Amino acid sequence: MTTALFSVAGAVAVVAAVVVVVSRRIVHAALWLVLALGAVAGCFGALQAEFVALVQILVYVGAIVVLVLFALMLTKAPMKPLPELTTGRSPFAAGVAAVLALILGAGVVFAFGNEKIKPVTDGSAKTVGTQIFKNWVLPFEVLSVLLLAALIGAIALSQRKKED
Template sequence: MTTALFSIAGAVAVVAAVVVVTTRRIVHAALWLVVALGAVAGCFGALHAEFVALVQILVYVGAIVVLVLFALMLTKAPTNPLPALTTRRSPFAAAVAGVLFLLLGTGIVIAFGNEKIKPVPAGAAADVGTAVFRVWVLPFEVLSVLLLAALIGAIVLSQRSGKLSEPDETVSSSGKGDD
């Protein structure tokens, strides 16, 4: 049962990830990213790693995607379809993705072979919590500062976009700048 749930959630994650990179609307890509990250949380849930699944939903679906959507809104990114940006390199990108899929798939089959997926043993949430607050505190804090800087940068860029088109000097009717 665990293997079936994991496989279904994994398939949904892969399909949603493909839609994320192939859609022509950036807002739709962000919303499909929610589906992909939710399916990854489903993979964790299938493995009985509920704590990690909830952290996946809270941090990635709840925070990262919201940050991406805010950045899109604040920077006034175009939300209409942009076919000219993606069609030229699509065959090359598909070939690279196919080669990477084959390499990673072969590596996983060689490494794990016919092993069955085993659920996480009981008490794993306490171990994860201890590791997070003892070993990984600094990286989490650095990440939070990085996300804050990205949000502030998006706000600054959106405020500056109107000021860039204004001339710095006033030009008189003679064509010379006022000194």
């Protein structure tokens, strides 16, 4: 049951991700990204990580894709298909990606080919929160400072006036 659910969500994620990287309309690519990230959230749900799935939907679909759409709007991205969106080196890029997939996939199958995941529910907000505030407090605080620094950096960059 879990395997079937995971396979369906994974297939949707792969198809949507392919459309994201080959689509010739930028805004459509951004909207397909919503489907890809949502399907990955479904995969997290099938792996019993419900809190991560919810955070994925909130942060990625709710914030990051909206930011990307705002950036597309502010950079006057055209709605019509752009044939020049993909460069002439796309066959080379496809070759690199295929070789990388072959190497990584062979390594993964070789190393973990016989392992099984037992379905256990341990992905609630309580478990993750206990873990964060018990064992990972310092990384959590450092990460919050990093987020603050990134925000200040983004504001400083966008407030910059033209010199002279």
